[in-house]
Each structure stands twice: as C-alpha cells, then as structure tokens.
Amino acid sequence: MSDSYDTPDQRNLLDQTAQGVIGQPLDRPEGALKACGQATYAAEHDLTNCAEGVLVGATIGCGRVVRIHRDEVLAMPGVLAIYADQAMLRRNAQGTAGEAPIQDVTTVDYYGQPVALVVAESFEQATAAAKALRVDYDVTTDADFDPAAVEYEPSEEADELGDLDRAMDEAAFSIDRTFTTEAHNSAAMEPHASIADWDGRKLTLYGSFQMLKYNVKELADSLGVAEKNVRILSPYIGGGFGSKLGISHDAVSAALAARELGRPVRVTLTRQQVFETITRRSETRQRLRLACDRQGRLTGIGHEAWVTNLPDEGFAEPVTQATKFLYAGQNRRLALSIGRVQLTTAGSVRAPGEAVGMQVLEAAMDEMAEAAGIDPIEFRKRNLPAELPGEGLPYSSRMLTEALDRGARSFGWDQRHQQPCQRREGEWWIGMGVASAARVNILSKAEARVTLRADGGVLVESDQTDLGTGSYAILGQIAAEMLGVPIDRTDVALGDSDLPAGAGSGGSWGATSTGSAVFRACEAIRATLAHKLSVDVDELRLKDGLANDRPVTELLDKDLVETGRIEPGKTMKDYSQASYGAFFCEAAVNAFTGETRIRRMTGAFGFGRVLNAKTARSQCLGGMVWGIGSALTEAMEFDHRTGRLMTHDLAEYHVPVHRDVPAIEVILLEERDTVASPLQAKGVGELGICGAAGAVANAIYNACGVRLHSFPMTPDKLVGRLPDPVGA
Amino acid sequence: MRPFDYRRMADLQPVDQPGDRLIAGGTNLLDLMKLDVEAPRRLLDISRAGQDRITEHEGGLRIGALVTNADCAADPRIRADYPLLAKAILAGASPQLRNKATTGGNLCQRTRCQYFMATDTRCNKRQPGSGCDALQGVNRNHAILGTSEACIATYPGDMAVALTALDATVEVLGQGGTRLIPVAEFHRLPGDDPARDNVLRDDEVITGVTLPEPVAGRQIYRKIRDRSSYAFALVSVGAVIKLREDRIARVALAFGGLAHKPWRDPQTEAILTGQPPSPALFDQAADALLAKAKGRGGNDFKIALARRALAAVLTEATEE
Ligand SMILES: Cc1cc2nc3c(=O)[nH]c(=O)nc-3n(C[C@H](O)[C@H](O)[C@H](O)COP(=O)(O)OP(=O)(O)OC[C@H]3O[C@@H](n4cnc5c(N)ncnc54)[C@H](O)[C@@H]3O)c2cc1C
Numbered sequence A: 001m002s003d004s005y006d007t008p009d010q011r012n013l014l015d016q017t018a019q020g021v022i023g024q025p026l027d028r029p030e031g032a033l034k035a036c037g038q039a040t041y042a043a044e045h046d047l048t049n050c051a052e053g054v055l056v057g058a059t060i061g062c063g064r065v066v067r068i069h070r071d072e073v074l075a076m077p078g079v080l081a082i083y084a085d086q087a088m089l090r091r092n093a094q095g096t097a098g099e100a101p102i103q104d105v106t107t108v109d110y111y112g113q114p115v116a117l118v119v120a121e122s123f124e125q126a127t128a129a130a131k132a133l134r135v136d137y138d139v140t141t142d143a144d145f146d147p148a149a150v151e152y153e154p155s156e157e158a159d160e161l162g163d164l165d166r167a168m169d170e171a172a173f174s175i176d177r178t179f180t181t182e183a184h185n186s187a188a189m190e191p192h193a194s195i196a197d198w199d200g201r202k203l204t205l206y207g208s209f210q211m212l213k214y215n216v217k218e219l220a221d222s223l224g225v226a227e228k229n230v231r232i233l234s235p236y237i238g239g240g241f242g243s244k245l246g247i248s249h250d251a252v253s254a255a256l257a258a259r260e261l262g263r264p265v266r267v268t269l270t271r272q273q274v275f276e277t278i279t280r281r282s283e284t285r286q287r288l289r290l291a292c293d294r295q296g297r298l299t300g301i302g303h304e305a306w307v308t309n310l311p312d313e314g315f316a317e318p319v320t321q322a323t324k325f326l327y328a329g330q331n332r333r334l335a336l337s338i339g340r341v342q343l344t345t346a347g348s349v350r351a352p353g354e355a356v357g358m359q360v361l362e363a364a365m366d367e368m369a370e371a372a373g374i375d376p377i378e379f380r381k382r383n384l385p386a387e388l389p390g391e392g393l394p395y396s397s398r399m400l401t402e403a404l405d406r407g408a409r410s411f412g413w414d415q416r417h418q419q420p421c422q423r424r425e426g427e428w429w430i431g432m433g434v435a436s437a438a439r440v441n442i443l444s445k446a447e448a449r450v451t452l453r454a455d456g457g458v459l460v461e462s463d464q465t466d467l468g469t470g471s472y473a474i475l476g477q478i479a480a481e482m483l484g485v486p487i488d489r490t491d492v493a494l495g496d497s498d499l500p501a502g503a504g505s506g507g508s509w510g511a512t513s514t515g516s517a518v519f520r521a522c523e524a525i526r527a528t529l530a531h532k533l534s535v536d537v538d539e540l541r542l543k544d545g546l547a548n549d550r551p552v553t554e555l556l557d558k559d560l561v562e563t564g565r566i567e568p569g570k571t572m573k574d575y576s577q578a579s580y581g582a583f584f585c586e587a588a589v590n591a592f593t594g595e596t597r598i599r600r601m602t603g604a605f606g607f608g609r610v611l612n613a614k615t616a617r618s619q620c621l622g623g624m625v626w627g628i629g630s631a632l633t634e635a636m637e638f639d640h641r642t643g644r645l646m647t648h649d650l651a652e653y654h655v656p657v658h659r660d661v662p663a664i665e666v667i668l669l670e671e672r673d674t675v676a677s678p679l680q681a682k683g684v685g686e687l688g689i690c691g692a693a694g695a696v697a698n699a700i701y702n703a704c705g706v707r708l709h710s711f712p713m714t715p716d717k718l719v720g721r722l723p724d725p726v727g728a
Numbered sequence B: 001m002r003p004f005d006y007r008r009m010a011d012l013q014p015v016d017q018p019g020d021r022l023i024a025g026g027t028n029l030l031d032l033m034k035l036d037v038e039a040p041r042r043l044l045d046i047s048r049a050g051q052d053r054i055t056e057h058e059g060g061l062r063i064g065a066l067v068t069n070a071d072c073a074a075d076p077r078i079r080a081d082y083p084l085l086a087k088a089i090l091a092g093a094s095p096q097l098r099n100k101a102t103t104g105g106n107l108c109q110r111t112r113c114q115y116f117m118a119t120d121t122r123c124n125k126r127q128p129g130s131g132c133d134a135l136q137g138v139n140r141n142h143a144i145l146g147t148s149e150a151c152i153a154t155y156p157g158d159m160a161v162a163l164t165a166l167d168a169t170v171e172v173l174g175q176g177g178t179r180l181i182p183v184a185e186f187h188r189l190p191g192d193d194p195a196r197d198n199v200l201r202d203d204e205v206i207t208g209v210t211l212p213e214p215v216a217g218r219q220i221y222r223k224i225r226d227r228s229s230y231a232f233a234l235v236s237v238g239a240v241i242k243l244r245e246d247r248i249a250r251v252a253l254a255f256g257g258l259a260h261k262p263w264r265d266p267q268t269e270a271i272l273t274g275q276p277p278s279p280a281l282f283d284q285a286a287d288a289l290l291a292k293a294k295g296r297g298g299n300d301f302k303i304a305l306a307r308r309a310l311a312a313v314l315t316e317a318t319e320e
C-alpha cells in the first residue's frame, strides 16, 4: 500500500469491527492525572542541579541593543551567567517551519522581545537579576506600530472570478461593509517552558510543544547541532492553540545556557512574556461585498482582508480561506493584503483564517439575508454551491444543511422575531442569531507504531502530542477497535521525539492523520493474524482478545510490531474538504448599558466519523467559548506610540469567565467522509470557533437593532447607538 | 523580587518606620511587588492582628479592618440592612480573592492604570514628575471626572463606592491617636500630587469602618463591565433611594470608575430630591453629574455610559 491517500477508502472498516469502542465518549486516560496534578508539565521536571533562567524583555519597540550592563548583575547573589547570544531567538518559529526562526537578539523587532537570559541558582535570584539588568538601546524613531497607519500590499494574487463590480451594480440587493477584528493571544493555561539537559553532545529538552518532528528540526537548526542529537519530551501540554506550534525563546535560550554551564537549565516564560513574545493572531480589517438576485441567490462575493505581521514573516492570516468554498456566487474577489508593523510575530492561533474570517463573513451574510428579506438559514441553504466555485471540484462531504436544520430545531429558531427590538425582558433586549461553521480539512503526513504484545495487550507509539484535546484517548480507541482489544489493555505513548513522527497537533489534523497511521499499522497486524488463522482478512473477527473465537495470545509467540504511515495524496487535490456546522445564539443586550450576555448557544457539527464523542464535544464547546471571547471581550491593546502591549495578563486580556458562558448544547452529526481519511473522519479541533462570533453578532443585532462592524462588541461601542431604553 | 524584612503583627499599631508597609490579604500589594511597582523595605503582616469582627456600633455596625470581603458580604446583618455593601463586594474580583482581601486593604487598593503597573512607562503616580503616559495612550478605563493633567487614573474598587453611598466612616489609628474620616473624604483627587491615593498619613493604619444606622430605601449596586465577572467596573453606581408619595424623598448616589475616588455629587442628589421620577428628571441629574466630564479618547464613551447607568439605576429604584 502506498503511503499517500489517493483513493477514498470505501470499506468503512471501523463500522465492521466488533470491539465497539470507536466513537464512544470515553474519558481521556491522562485526564485524571492532569486534574490531580500528577501529569508532569514541561517546567515541572525535577532535574538535579538545575539552574534557573529568566528572560529579559526589551523596553523599546524597535531598535538595537548597544550595551548590556552585565557586571552589575553578575555580582548579584546566585547569578551564574548572562547570555545575549546570537543564536537566541528574536522571534518564535511559525507552525511547521522546520527550521530556525529569526535569531540574534541584538536587534529588537518588538516591545518585550527577549534580549538576554539571566541564569542563577534560584528562580528568585534570576528574576531579581533579570529585573535589575540595565540595557542600553539605540531606538529606531520612525518605526511603525499602528496597523491603521501603515501601507498594505497584496500578500498573494487575488482570487478573481467574473466581474464583482458589475454584479454589485446589477444586483437586486447588495451590501458593502467593512469590519474590524482585534489581535488575539492564545492564552493557553500552561505558559511556555523548557528544561534543557545535555549529555555530551546530546540534548534532551523537556518542553511544551504541538509538533515535535518540526520542533526538533527548529531547535537543532537554531543551535547548529545535528537533529539526531536533539530529543524533545512533551508528554503533557496545558493547551497550545497554535502558540506552541513552533519553538519559542525558552527552548533555545535554555539549551544554549545549559550547554555553556554544563548543567540543566530551566526557562519559563512569565504570563506577561507569553502575551508579549508569542505569536498573536493579527488584527484584521475586512471588506465584505455581497450581491444577490431577487430570489436571494448570491451573484457576487467579495472578501478582501488587510492583516499585519513583522517584516520578513511569510505568514499572513488567511482570512478568506473558507469564503472560497462556502457559498455560491459566480462573480468573486478574494484578496489578502499585508502591512508591516513592529508588533509580536503574527502566526497561527486556533483556526487561522476561519476564526476571524468566518465571523465576519457570517455577520455579513446576516445583513445580506435581511436586505433580501429572506430568513438567514434559508438564505444560506439557498447559496450552497454544487461544486467548488471556479474550480469545479466536488465536495468530499458537507453536512451544512443538516447542521442548520438540526440546530434550528433543537434551538427553537422558530421563536425568533424577524425584526430586531421585538423581545424585551426587563432591561434586556433578547435576540437570536445564526451562523454557519466551516473549517478546511487537512490530512498531514504521519507515522505511528503499534505493538500487539504477546500477552495480548496493545501499545501505540508516536511523537504525536496531546494538548488536552484527546490524542491519548482517540489513538487508543482506534487501536483497540481495530485489534479487538479492551481499551484498558491498550497503552498509548506520545510526546517523545524518539518515537515515530506523527502529524503533530495543529490545523485540526492530529487525530485523523496520526489516527490513520495507527489504523494502517493495525491493518498490517490484522493481515498477519488473518494469515496465522489461514483466513481471509475480511473474515477476521477480533473482539475482547479473541481472534475468530480463539484467544489471540495463542497465535502470538512474540510481539507483533507494525509501523503505519499516511501521507496526503490525490484525495486532497481532487476534492474540496472541510468540516461544517452551524451556530445558534441567544443574546441579551442591556438596553441601558450595552452589556451583552450570552443566554444560550447551540452548535451542530458534521466532521465525518466521531472518534470519541466526549473529546469531540469538548473541542466544539471550547471553540464556542472562544467565539464568545472573540465576539465580546478579547483584544490585544497596544500603545501605538511605542508598540507596548497594554493588555498583557489575564486580568487585562479578557477571556470569557464561567459566568460569560451559559449552557452550550453541542449536537454531533454522524457522517462518513471516505475522502478525508481511512477513518472517514475529518478535523474538529478548530471547527467550534469558526463562525461562532458571527452568531453572537447577529443575535446582538436581532436583540437591539444595532449592527456593529467592529469586534469585540464591548459596551463602549454599543452604548452610543442603542435605542432609547425607556421610550422604545 | 527584592529582599525585604517581614514582621508579623499581633495587633494593629501605628506605623513607626518609613519604608514599612502593611500587608493584609496581599492580593494587591504582592502583585505590585512582583511588578516592582512597590518595593517596601519591610512588610508588617497584619493578617493575624485581630480586628476581624463585625460588631454593633452606635445603632449601626463596625467592620474591623481585617474582616475579609467574603465574610463581610456574607454577614446576615450586612445583607439585611446594608445590601448595597454586600452586592458591591460580591461584584468585585473572584471568590478566591475575596476570601483573602480585607476591608482595609480593599480601601487602599491601587489604581489599575496599566502604565502605573508597568515600570518601563512614565507615570506620575508611581514616579512623581515622570509624566503620564495614559493621557495620550491606552486610557479606555480612565477617569472622566476630577482628573488633572498629571493623572487621569481611577480608584478601581467597588466596596468603597457602596460605603460612600452609605455614608460610612473610616477609622484610622496614628501616632497621634484615632481619627475618623468619612469614606467620601478618604480618597482624594490627583491634582498635582497623584502619588497619594488617599488622605492616610504615613504613620496611620486603618482599624475599621463604621456604618451609620441603617436608612430606609432601596439599595442598588450596578456595575457595568466588559465581562460578567472578574473585571473592574467601567462605570458603577451605588444608590440608596427612598420614595415617598411618588416622589424621591431621599437619595444617595456614589459612582465608581469615573474618578480617582468614589464620586459623589451633592448637586445631582439635590436635583432628584423631592421630585417625581421621570426620564427627563434623570437626564437633568445626569447633566449635572457630567457637566464637567472630560474624555481623553479611549474613555470618551464613559460619559454616555455614566448617563445611561444612572438612568438604569434610577429607573430600577423608582419602579413599582
Ligand atoms: C485579578 C483581580 C481582580 C480584582 N477585581 C476587583 C474588582 O472587580 N473590584 C474590586 O473592588 N477589587 C478588585 N480587586 C482588588 C481586590 O479587591 C484588592 O486586591 C483587595 O481588596 C485588597 O485587599 P488586601 O487585604 O489583599 O490588601 P493588600 O494587598 O494586603 O494591601 C493593599 C494595600 O492596602 C494597604 N493596607 C492593607 N491593610 C491596611 C490597613 N489596615 N491600614 C492601612 N493600609 C492597609 C497595604 O499596605 C497595601 O498598600 C481585584 C484584584 C485582582 C488581583
């Protein structure tokens, strides 16, 4: 079998196997460890003689370091060394970079950028010394910090079809709106941390990462050592959301210091440093032009976006990614422009592209539906293209209509008033909004090893990571299902770069890609078992440790070890692949103060086979919580005079708190997508955020009649535009 | 963190050495020490220094300086007679913080101005004479009333807003003995000396807060914030309002989020007193309250928000 996935696997093998664990809402095997403090996170490994490193952030936004007053600080108690090495990272690595990011901390690209590492015997000593370290700078006075004040240029060729301007002119109904979204930080619970330990030329790094096979390359390249001499251990991760796709400052500085000092060194970012130095999601400006005919059929779609990044960064938030495939309209213009500012590196934050692109598209669709006088659900359903616009590719599977219908029924969409300002409860305007969910589906190269042990137990091994998303659970379930072994006899080892290279966690592809590799390894084991039983593999029935009713241990004189591999193939090119869904939101807007509180939300999602109903639901729930944050509160606020981030902790950067998150209903729609993967599964890790904030915006409008075009929709933006609270 | 001395106090005494700093719950002071905004030479830990009871006092109540916010808000007498205070406390911070935070510490909590909390910026409050980066900077949650060109910070707390509307008194002990300061006069405006948040002298320690005899009327605390919990007020209103024969017989209003101190405006109260409630009257009251309000860009919206917050509270208080 070739590694690449070229033809859809129509066998749906996981529907024929007998163990019955696939899809079950099983607990995460490492969940209790995490909840009880027994999972050892990166910074928590206890190495003897470990020295403590603290990074020093620049107090300018752009310029050069001219002098570091080392001597004053070297004399402080416990201080071992100060590093401002050329190899230290100026920026963190982008997802799947696989090579060193921009190094050399003598240049300052953004405020707070690490310029030195102070190492001491204790964390307190290192912190005191890091704060005391005086650094002289040569400040660049004409640097650009304000995205509203820079020039933009196309980041890629615009995707054009037909004549959008003409479609707008000739349309029965059209809208032309410009929206803005603010920069976001992943704000994962666990800050970035590394402990570096050298044994001669070999480095072991305990870190918190999403994609070890790339991270090893990035780290080796940054340090100028061979990849084979770098091992990364990342068994437990307290959230990543894109911020740990590539290596960051902690890893390289810890490794450099440990090599120099000849003892282990730990470097943990402070919460403020996480905000100031780790990838942000770019703020965006987005112009949406929609045109439709009298029947509410879209004739034109324009989605143009302006995003920013540091100079020399290749990443541009792919805002229009889902607009390409989601709705019909023969006249199209999708364009992305980039401006250069001296603010932290912009990169992938959960659902790059769709997270902010979909919320704006879906808010615009609501306006368009209203202009055309059509129910917003009906309007969306009317505009689902039969094939990928402009390219004629078929859709692998698409449960959007089902999601809209099922969600609407469960949510009670028929209770919604068509006009805004129709429902008032005390001080609160109540409204309902809907939005579609869509996120591209990607299969990524992956490898995994499965061992059916002579004692009948199973071991699954991969460098795949588990960010709290469920990799341990799901990979075990796939192997248990395929090999007919009880789940409690299935062990899963992850997060060690010495293990076969999985796909890593990112782009929602971890479970399906590494899962497919596990699936294929199991298929090879199944073939061996069939052979031993002298039956055709189709006649093999594996359940509870029995192979065609014989204890499987009787067939095994030694462990059966197989490595499975998968690579994206023709199925990726021949089809448009995405996961879909729909969001429903009931929001209350205070008629006096403009405070918005979410009362309830429903999400219905179709993403191929559900591999574990509990972890899938959690991903959807978490995504919708992100949607609430994006809609209502989250914003990185910079001082545009200096580039300094003013909202750099969790008191100032407002993620939703429990009270902001009401009961959320998640409906999982079973689907089989044979094109997406041999598991018939697609990605779900990011889907729950892709459009959710649009449903909130639409509910706000339906509640109080104000269309805001600026996220987050905080009271300051609403208060001046609300109708008279008493007169109405 | 810098090295400092530490002494645990058995009772509340005046502070006798410059550079000494009281620490109660530590929920504000420790954060500021980690940020290098505060660098005391010695901490006097008063968390076990008694004064942790609520007692009857001249027809009202006396809240010891070390009563935690959680205990205060849960006290049945407070809940029955001064619900405004319980509501204001519960609208602040989080349960964990309220379990540690004390009455004295809460009164003395420092501003949340982001420049104040960042030693790499200019701030007249933190470093007198250095300038004020908030004037032209990120100032969404800054003051619109009683500001100066030296400082536009707010006093961020909730509890003191309620205490101001309730006409409470702060009891302080210094070398010269005990002083009583009305809460409304405890915090000060920045003027050209923003380094001082309040009128407490260097040697003085808060020993308690007294509440006068309960007054009749509706008590409302309204806090407007970006998220529904765990966020400081954009604007808050503490109100005690008594209606008689369809007129506003008595009104006390204090505002948070608008100024360097809980804001009380006699003229606003005078306009309302004796009048039948109506949207037009509320507007008139807001006109008086906000006549001198001045936005600095990011916080311009607070002028409209304060008007609407006042209308909301007055509407609620005067409804059937
Ligand atoms: C994330 C976060 C969110 C918060 N949200 C809110 C909110 O929404 N609303 C709100 O009102 N507050 C909020 N707070 C602030 C909180 O209420 C205060 O930190 C707390 O009340 C301070 O009390 P403490 O006893 O811990 O004071 P400490 O930190 O111990 O002391 C604070 C100051 O008071 C001085 N002090 C303490 N006791 C005395 C005394 N008896 N006499 C004289 N001086 C004294 C100290 O020297 C110090 O300067 C929040 C705090 C945090 C960290």
Ligand code: SF4
Residues within 6 Å of the ligand: B111, B113, B114, B115, B116, B122, B123, B124, B125, B126, B131, B132, B133, B134, B135, B150, B151, B152, B153, B194
């Ligand atoms: S507003 Fe006051 S506290 Fe804030 S920076 Fe200016 S002087 Fe400092």
